[in-house]
Amino acid sequence: MSTALSQDSQVILLLTAPLMTGRMEPSADLLTPGEYGRLAVFLHEVQRSPGDLLTADADGLLRQCQGVVDGDRLRKLLGRGFLLSQAVERWQTRAIWVVTSADAPYPHRLKERLKENAPAVLYGCGDAPILETGGLAVIGSRSATPELLAYTERIGQLAANAQQTVVSGGARGIDQASMRGALEAGGTAAGMLADSLERAALNREYRSPLMEGQLVLVSSYDPMAGFNVGNAMQRNKLIYALADAALVISSDYQKGGTWAGATEQLTKLRLVPVFVRSQGDIEKGLQELQNMGALPWPNPSNAEDLVRILRPEQDPTTTTHNEEQAPAPVHESIPEPPATTKAKLVPAKHRSKPRKSAGDIAEPTLFDAVPEKTVSNKRATTRHEKTEGTTNADG
Structure with missing residues (x-):
């Protein structure tokens, strides 16, 4: 399993993951599975992907998302880049890999059977x-x-x-x-x-x-x-x-x-x-x-x-x-x-x-x-x- 994170995966983690790095409590007002699901549907409808929320023209897209999730809340979550880098480093030193629903290695059985109820992020260790x-x-x-x-x-x-x-x-x-x-x-x-x-x-x-x-x-x-x-x-x-x-x-x-x-x-x-x-x-x-x-x-x-x-x-x-x-x-x-x-x-x-x-x-x-x-x-x-x-x- 590759340890490199795509830009889509980075955004999904920033929006939904606690990113614990020694602390035992969530670090921000994370999107619930239902909230992220609605956001993902909206992005698909406007022919955009989660990774576009980190591009140079992300402000316009964030304004479009306002009706789905509060824009200020999204900006706060997306601003946790340093915390994400710390979490990724911690996972890598423990041989833990991360896969999101935007990645090809994500288990097809979960997507096909659970559909929108499939978890956005999976953490794992061992032979995926x-x-x-x-x-x-x-x-x-x-x-x-x-x-x-x-x-x-x-x-x-x-x-x-x-x-x-x-x-x-x-x-x-x-x-x-x-x-x-x-x-x-x-x-x-x-x-x-x-x-x-x-x-x-x-x-x-x-x-x-x-x-x-x-x-x-x-x-x-x-x-x-x-x-x-x-x-x-x-x-x-x-x-x-x-x-x-x-x-x-x-x-x-x-x-x-x-x-x-x-x-x-x-x-x-x-x-x-x-x-x-x-x-x-x-x-x-x-x-x-x-x-x-x-x-x-x-x-x-x-x-x-x-x-x-x-x-x-x-x-x-x-x-x-x-x-x-x-x-x-x-x-x-x-x-x-x-x-x-x-x-x-x-x-x-x-x-x-x-x-x-x-x-x-x-x-x-x-x-x-x-x-x-x-x-x-x-x-x-x-x-x-x-x-x-x-x-x-x-x-």
Whole structure:
């Protein structure tokens, strides 16, 4: 990812970004996403671009914008050039890249699916092309039992074996368990953080997967921003938008970020099919999500089955999430793990060379012993659970 900022990107940052450089509060009266969206539409209508607000004849254009955003407010924000240079220098020393909606590398999935609700600015660290690979979003609460964490790790391992990216919110608990399973099996992961990107980028536990092209961490909030419940809720839609399908491992009922994000997908956005865990002790939150239209997770036992779930258009016999499907009971007994078979790897759009073999991944089953050939789950001091700054508002 190039560290050079176009003039359009500079203006977008000046108008919308806090540009924190050691201070923990916004530096000016920033444009809200809605305000910037209206300004961008106006500029497009008059056949101008954001970068034109920094040209020699910008005064005339600023007067034209008066009916959309107060001109004096725009001038004050555009006058933060020195602060922007300081912020850019800080980001570069921490290997953090910045991309705006005016840049070609901006993730197409976010633009196409969220349209005007796509964030104007994304900050990131790691291999940005991973954001275009789709994959499985794995979602759940920060507080989870050891059995659920082990189950989630095996989901991540299966995704790695199928060469599919795991997308998560990067918070401790279910999020980090899915990422840990994928990364330790040689796969790729994308963490859409709600806070503390700078701290995560500097965490030595993330250093190896970031440098080896296995991991990308990204946030629509300033790299120094702390945790905020509203930010955590808003980033949920970004997790779903980056994936091909989503699996909710656990959820409280009518509270928490997991519930809010899943219900928004099921009732409003409908970006991807939403599955819920169908094995083990199924809490009320998962039952109600299924009543709202979520599908029971079909528990794929190999790489090919997982790919068919994520990309049903490649298999004409697979029912899509928009078609009617016979209801399946949520409280089904936990079957014995199927015999482990060697999965044939399928091509992926983006794949780094694994550091170690993913092995033969058996069907992730709760409360059963992990099959002998299943990749071992390292539980004690794992690298991805140490970053407490990457949190979300889960129940």
